[in-house]
Amino acid sequence: MPRKGLKPDKLTFGALINALCMELKIKEAFKLKKDMCKIYKVPSSTFIYGVMINGLCRIGELTLAFRLKDELITKKLVLNSAIYNSLISGLFKAGRRDDAFGVIEEMDSNGIKPDTTTYNIMIDEFGKAKDFESAYRVLKEMPDKGCKPNVITYNMLIGMLCKDGRLSEASDLLEDMPRQGCKPDVVAYRTLFDGLCGGSQSEKAAFILDEMIFKGYVPHSASIHRFVSGLCQGDNMKLLFRVLNSLAKGNAIDENTWLMVVSRIYQEDGPQVSIASQLLDSLLL
Structure with missing residues (x-):
């Protein structure tokens, strides 16, 4: 210069x-x-x-x-x-x-x-220490201090709650976000979905999956594969078909997942095979 x-x-x-x-x-x-x-x-x-x-x-x-x-x-x-x-x-x-x-x-x-970053640092610290009572207190105090929680605030808390196995609280927090003027993003949904899958709460995970797909979000492909794999190892075929239907709507099923599902379905005897075949045919159209 x-x-x-x-x-x-x-x-x-x-x-x-x-x-x-x-x-x-x-x-x-x-x-x-x-x-x-x-x-x-x-x-x-x-x-x-x-x-x-x-x-x-x-x-x-x-x-x-x-x-x-x-x-x-x-x-x-x-x-x-x-x-x-x-x-x-x-x-x-x-x-x-x-x-x-x-x-x-x-x-x-x-x-x-x-500012919001200051409070997020505090919430992150309390969450790491599993002092969720203090983390919630800070979250509640933020609007009174003229600071609005942002999506990072909620995503941190949801992630820490899921990690600690407090899945019901994490679900409630995600549900409360719109009421607090904060729109959940794909990170919030993916975090909760993974937490529910890891906690073997398949029905709730399927419900969150439906909501994600409706809003244009999809889980990570590895998360989808693990979730579907777990369902294939169980006997709740109705839930498996429901999940497949949701994933097909979001165009979120890869070839390996399809092959795994097909292999599982054709292990069934009786009318399940016919129903499954019709479902797969309709999803592939």
């Missing part, structure tokens, strides 16, 4: 330092920041401090991260919620919960309101 008569500015260095921090090349980012100030005489910015603090928190270098935050304040740059969120997340990951809550208090005292 200098050879072409162009002077690198904050945006130039911001893009480069951000890329280095994304790749966790923090040492190189520090060198470039130093060159930026000393060689190119370009002052740093809140954005540059933010991406560097985030990178340091990701690798657990919290002392350096807080040192940069103090340097930012000394240079009279503006702190923002993104910088605080990086510090809070890093402290939680390091198991320093009390310090994380201390930063949240500092954030509030400095007139920076916690």
Whole structure:
């Protein structure tokens, strides 16, 4: 750039330092920041401090991260919620919960309101600790604090509830999302579907599958194969046919799954074979 008569500015260095921090090349980012100030005489910015603090928190270098935050304040740059969120997340990951809550208090005292990301970090931490009572409390408090839960908020909770075997609560949460002005996405449905399948709740999984297909979503192909495989090993042929019908509507059955189903159906004796053949013929049309 200098050879072409162009002077690198904050945006130039911001893009480069951000890329280095994304790749966790923090040492190189520090060198470039130093060159930026000393060689190119370009002052740093809140954005540059933010991406560097985030990178340091990701690798657990919290002392350096807080040192940069103090340097930012000394240079009279503006702190923002993104910088605080990086510090809070890093402290939680390091198991320093009390310090994380201390930063949240500092954030509030400095007139920076916690945002949805702040609350999502807290919910994620409580969920990992299986403290669902506290996670629900935070979820309930968010609207009162002027923060609306987003689809990430709900997806995290649904995933953690499914992982803990609390499938009924996860189902209730997904059902409550539209009432809270948050539309469930494909991740929410896939997470719950996989949870129900893993919990051997085939009827409920089939119900969620119907809803997914209706909304234009489909499970992962591996999830479909596992679910259908489980049904093929059971004796509830009615449920198997219902699931096949739903999957056919969503064009979500691969060749291997079809072959597995055909093999299972033709193990049956009596009228089941005729019914199954008619069903398969109708689905293939």
